[in-house]
Amino acid sequence: MKLLVVEDDQLLGRCVVKGLREAGYVVDWAQSGDEGWRLLRAGEYDGAVLDWMLPGLSGVAVVQRHRARGGQTPILLLTARDSTDDVVCGLDGGADDYLVKPFDFGVLLARLRSLVRRGYGKPGPVIRVADLELNQPMREVRRGGERIELTPREYKLLELLALRADQVVTRTEIWNKLYESDDDGVSNTIDVYISYLRRKIDRGRTPLIVTRRGHGYMLRGKPCDPPSAHDCLS
């Protein structure tokens, strides 16, 4: 999952970015409203954390511009302004959520999980695809009730596929959302992780992870149609 953090305070920005990265997110950090607006317009983020008072464009102005362009990215305003008017102004400006500084980092993480899920149209904390269950708050994966241990990176990959269940997720997209831009990887890194996942999730069961050759991968919730049966075998 890829997030954008726009925060001009060095310490807070650094800590939030570090905490989010440790929680498994890929994070871009902008330190001014203008830079934030440029990144938000260009990149496909699963969520954005915006400070209100920023050098250049204010956080609310960024939200308004983004929404005016039809941007769907879920946005959480992080701000020191706590009056009722400010909250109303922020939410009416197009923000999805509002958190007043100082805040509990656990709360920020929970709100971001919720925002990202909603962005994918999955409001519940437990994502179900066929008999596969992802419990987001617990970071727990079960298939047919049986618990499966995953590494953080495998979990993030599976989470992305589950959120986009029954849709093809391209390799580029997976790379963008799971790896920092300065990560150096080999071209088949993703294929390797997909094969790890298959081993843990699909071995000995009806396969859920489907390869669409030349396109990407898909986590299939509905039964296969006969014509595309060969996909299931790959």
Add this chain to the structure above:
Amino acid sequence: MRPSIRTRLLVLTTAVISLVVIAVAAVVWLRMSRSLRQRLDESLRAQAFAVASRLEEEYGLVQFDSEASEKTAIELFGDAFIQVLDGADNTMYASPPGWFERLSPPDRSPIIETDGVAFFDADSSDPQVRLRLMDMRLTISPSDDAKALRARVLVARPVGDVESTLTQLAWTLAGVAGVSILAALVGGHFVARQGVHQIVAVAKAIAQVAPDHPRLEIDLQRVPVELDPMIEKTGSLLCLIDRELERQRQLTADVAHDLRTPVAGVRTLLDVCVQRDRDAAEYVETINTARAALRQLSQLLDDVLTLARLDAGAEQPHVMRVLIKDVIRDATEIVRPAAIARGVSIECDGDCRVCIQTDPSKLMKILANLLSNAVGQSLPGGVVHVGTSADGNGCIIHVRDSGPGVPADLRNSIFDRFVRDDRARSGDDGHHGLGLPIARGLARLLGGNVELANTAGPGAVFHIRLPMQDNADVGKET
């Protein structure tokens, strides 16, 4: 009971109208009564003259004591009572006979008495009949040269008609007055309501002013001109309050932002740190970061508190003899680490051997703030100049940086709180835009000021003006 304009207007209007009506009624009644009685007296007099002329026919020439000229024979009226007495008050003639014996004698003084003619109000033995009595004295001089004879003619008429007419008139007038007073009450109520209507509207508008956004919303065309001074004053006061509230809100928001952000930073730092197990080096780094952030935070708190104390007038100068050179040296020492880090040098122009009476620690704080700003604004390799000049009135310490100068749009607001020139600064250097307001506040406390000098060319120049003597103390003594 508290005064009410409406009640006052109602009572006053009603009272004034009632008094006028009652006075008019009383005047009408009195005039009417006088005129009726006069007419009664005229008829009595006419009858008396008629009697006298009869006497003249019988006894010869009648000489009146009065100077009344005419002695016209007039028919006697049927309802009059007439008695003629001779000089010894023996009845010579009475009509109807014997009636006057029943009349209670008029022992009162006469109501009107002129030229031997007196009028009385008399009661008869019949309690229903009240009378008007005329007593006329005259002298009869018989033609046969007999001795002249003095006589009295008494004529009386009942006044019942006149009195009943007057009573009727009084009742009519009282009725009219009563109706008029009722009408005055209704009218007074209307006048009072109309009179206070506009005032009530204005009072309501003022009462409805919201406490958080005080603004007077009122249509001036509908306000009575008498209230203009009040409306103007209220409007301008509310405007002032609104501006001050807005300023306070902005200040509070700025303080909140500048306090909450570093607190949020430290909290997130620690929250993230305990999210998982880390090695010792990472813990040490976290603790050091937190300490540095808390140091900055407490610096900001000090600044905010200093400003609050300046606002509240709680700061007091401790005045002593101060050599400016020493203060510049101390302030430079405080700023030096930051200057070295930025590659900026601080140079003192001249020997600055001026001596003044002031508070050294506050002056040092002012100077340190200005120097710190100057260092922050100067580009690496730049020089900050500090120097002193003095004249009879006081001394000026100037601080010149080698930065881009204060931009035109900030010149007027650079001394406002939380206003910063961020162009040359990195985003997070612990400056919150409180340095200049504190410097100016402290300088004013010392009887001087801090100003931005109008200079051409690059680099901003700030002047600290200070009095030679402590003006505050001089002011207290005089």
